[in-house]
Amino acid sequence: MAKSHLPAFLQDHPGLGSLGNVEVPRLKLLQASSPELAQFEDARQGEFWHSLLGKNIGPSIRICPVFINWCFILWRPREAGGGILARADDGKHWTPADTEFTVKLKNGDDVTWRTGRTVAASGLNKRGSYNPNDPNSPPAAARMYSIVCSFPDRQNWPPAVLTLQRTSVKAATKLIDQLRVLRAPSFGVILEMASVKDESPSGEFNNYAFELYGPVEDKPFYEENSRQYRFFIEHGLKVKDLESAQDD
Known part of the structure; x- marks a missing residue:
């Protein structure tokens, strides 16, 4: 069925409801060594990149942490x-x-x-x-934290996963501590995620900063987040192209 033959309300949410056993694409914070900088003209160091869309998102975006695990x-x-x-x-x-x-x-x-x-x-x-x-x-x-994100302002985008390890573990654990004190489930919370400059013994790099924005008030969006959460609880999380996370 061609997209042009679909009702407008279906065209707005491609792919939702069909996660199946597919691997979740990555949401990357680009560093100076990220290969995307050489592969794509619009890729920028210190900005977020959706690997499936091949799209530069910019230095900040609102997300919902649908599912979080670590390994x-x-x-x-x-x-x-x-x-x-x-x-x-x-x-x-x-x-x-x-x-x-x-x-x-x-x-x-x-x-x-x-x-x-x-x-x-x-x-x-x-x-x-x-x-x-x-x-x-x-x-x-x-230790690697994986955070599956949905996008309250771009609900037609497929979910993507952040992989936080090494120098970004502190940002991940701080976020988890913040979520634990809330009464709402994580998939019912909207966060403002931004890229910030940070330093390590190896030099300057780009790190993550999370701030609570507020609750999800769009009920259909919340229900879709909940469905995805239940899927990952039941089937586990498979991250697409995980080996490339070594260079994050």
């Missing part, structure tokens, strides 16, 4: 080729478990990481585990 990911160092070595989607159990990975670090050290059966048993989430020869090195495993 651990063991990344192969970028200088050794990058990619996911292991993951603990439930935050506890590694896949693959009881597996050793020997990797070369940027300083030239060869180190071995062993997943063990659980994250806690492996110790890869603890400081000093990235380089066992350096007790001040960061954790080998990165």
Whole structure:
């Protein structure tokens, strides 16, 4: 059926109600190293990018956090080729478990990481585990928060997921603490999300800032958010092109 033959009210919400088992596209905050800067003319450092739409959203946007979860990911160092070595989607159990990975670090050290059966048993989430020869090195495993977002001002846009890890974990945990004190479910809350300048030992980068805007007052939009939330609770969250998150 051609889009032109659809009633106007159906054309306004393409894709809603048909999540199925598709992977959710990413909503990225572009950094100086983001490949989109070279691929798209309208991509800008410090602005948000919807990967499915191939669209620059700008430095701020209102979102609803439909679903939030977190996991651990063991990344192969970028200088050794990058990619996911292991993951603990439930935050506890590694896949693959009881597996050793020997990797070369940027300083030239060869180190071995062993997943063990659980994250806690492996110790890869603890400081000093990235380089066992350096007790001040960061954790080998990165805690990653995934936040599925819908867009109250662009309800025809498909949902997209933020992936916050490393230097953006603080922003994620602060947001979660703010949501916990509210009586409304997260998918009934509208947030103003903005890009802000931040600094780390590696230099300046762009980070996330969230502010509470108010409750969702559009009942159909709220009900659609609720439906999506129930879907992710039942089926879990699959993030499209997750391996590219290593470069965030």
